[in-house]
Amino acid sequence: MRHDIQPNERAYTTKEVAEEVGIATPTVRKYGQKLERNGYEFFKDGDRRIFVRSDVEALIAIRDTDKPLDVITKELVQQQKERLESDKTGVAVNDTYDQSLQDPAQMKEFFQMLANELAASREMNMQLTNEVSQLKTTVSRLQQDHHVISSGIGNSAQKTQAKLERLTEQQKNHYETLLEQERERSEMLREEMKSMREEQQREWRMQNDFNKRLEQTVQEKPQGIWGRFFAIFRQ
Template identity: 65%
Template sequence: MRRDIQPNERAFSSKEVAEEVGIATPTVRKYGQILERNGYEFLKDGDRRIFVQSDIESLVALRDTDKPLDDTAKDIVDQQQERLKETFETDVSLPDTYESLPQDPNQLREVLMVLANELAATREMNLQLTSDMSELKVTVSRLQQDHHAISANVGNAAQKTNAKIERLTNQQKEQYETLLEQEKEKSERLQQEIQYLREDQNKEWRHQNDFNKRLEEAIQRTNSKNVWEVLLSLFRK
């Protein structure tokens, strides 16, 4: 059990230690395994190592050593054992608490009442912390539900938007195809009308040519005195 750690001493993660020492995170794990193999004691949360300042100093010593890592690790373990031993001796040398208790029953009763009040306050604080933890769990659960609801709403909104876009696209496509068909029909009708006009014009040209030809032939067959009679005969035909 580590006794050299202060109550409010800062703890570091492997990533923070790597940045502090200037080595890679896998190297931090490697150095930790070497130290533990030689008897070094880390503060742990399950299987995860929790580093304090003295542990960082040990890793720096491994990083900067010129000796084999296991030899340096043994020296570091010896230093840790000495430090833990000094801490233990300091704890044992503290005066016995019971010897400092007052001998007067009234004073002793007052001390016990103070301790009882402190114990009750501690229990009340624990109950409050338990209640706060329960409320926090409920809040987290609600936030998760809200997150799922928001995600579902966003998904539904996206589906509706995509469906609307697809529907509008299909409508525009149908309108375009309808207009295109209408323009095609108009173009065909216009071409037919143009063809009819061309045929009528050709007929008129043929009639005119026939008339001119008959006129020329008639003029050639008659003399100038009978020109008007020939013209009248042509119009009668």
Template identity: 65%
Template sequence: MRLDIQPNERAFTTKEVAESLELATATVRRYGQILERNGYEFFKDGDRRIFVRSDIEALIALRDTEKSQDETARDLVEEQKERLKQSTEVAIPDTDEQMLRDPAQLSEFFQALATQLAAAREMNVQLSNDMNELKSKVAQLQQDHHVISSGVGNFAQKTSKNMEKLSEQQKEHYENLLDQEREKNEILKNELQQMREEQRQEWQSQTEFNKRLEESMNQPKGPLGKILALFQK
């Protein structure tokens, strides 16, 4: 159990540490994993790490190290063990009986315990604020989703109506073109029939004229015609 927290020391969340060190939240989590893998101990709220000043200093050392991060993490773990050992020697007597006999040590123990409780309360307040912020963001996302869904639905409905209107207009246009073509075909048909009738009449008239001409040619005319008629006999 960690007893190295200082009186009135503030606790920080992962997000606050990331902002303070100008690191990505994922980087802070990765540094925490490297430290824990080598034996470092964090204050925890469930699975969430709670950082105090000494933890932030460890993260800075891990960030700025020129050695491998695991080697630096092992050095930091040794420093923490030594610090915890010293804190335990001050805060926790060798026996309960001795602690009860020494008011000064008992006072230090309760002071350290009160400090931890204060840090836990502050941590709970921060967690509560984070939860409220998260709820607000979720509510905003839900509202945005509703607005987007409504917009998409209205757009789809409007597009469907426009497509139906366009389809009706195209259908009407094609029907008008078809009627116009039918009228043109009917007019051309009548004109062709009329032309054929005129041609037939022209041929008939020409035939009758040729017939009359032939008959006229076959009938003798005047004295010369009568003489020619004698020879023809």
């Protein structure tokens, strides 16, 4: 139990300590919590910490050191324990606390401290309320943006699908047209080849008939060169 408070020693609120040390109010609370977890003792009014000069100096030491937070807080806790053990002239905490509240000036200062702490708490609550409101607005805007983006992606996907379907249909029609044209050309080529074969066969038959007549004429009895010649054409 702490007993190192001095008569008429000034008590500081969290906000006043922050101004005294030159750090943010949340940082004061952070350092205080770290000190307490390692065994440091603060004067308390309920759950509120009441800072005295030695506490302020401890926070200044944390502010100015290059050591890790866990290391410096353990050192400060050990220094406090040694100071409390070696202090033989201290007054009991309860007595000092009660006497300080019996002094009108101390009581006024105590109530002023509570008022300042309450005002700081209200200010922080207001800031938190504003931050929560801004966060809700941001989340709502992000949800709207997400809806717009999702709708845009959906519309784009539908348009792309429609284009693909149209292109597929066009390619199918073009392929069928080319296939039909190829069929027609193949049919025409077959007809031409058939016609050429028939023409060639007629020429072969005519040539064959001519050869036969010529052979028959040559085999007949001689009638003179002119007679045989005209006989060929009569046939």
